[in-house]
């Protein structure tokens with residue numbers, strides 16, 4: 001007996017949604033000793049399609065593109081002393097910020 005196509009499609013769509021929810025990655029020195037290196041690796045892989053949130057103050061985060069000129073590569077200081085929340089969807093990052101009660105500002109230099 002053949003499966004109705006509609007049911008298969010719905011099933012597939014829910015898998016896609018799960019995957020998208022897992023696309024957010026958080027890099028923080030308190031989570032991993034290699035956070036800074038991992039963050040740089042993530043950025044170089046997502047220069048064209050990545051975004052990240054950087055905390056500014058309590059309850060406020062700044063949205064940047066992965067290739068933002070603020071963060072040159074190969075810095076001696078750890079960029080992940082402050083948490084970096086990364087993803088390929090800026091709307092997902094905004095949702096993350098909303099859930100974490102943080103207001104989002106957008107960076108003027110990379111026009112995120």
Ligand SMILES: [Zn+2]
Nearest residue numbers: 064068107110
């Ligand atoms: Zn920026």
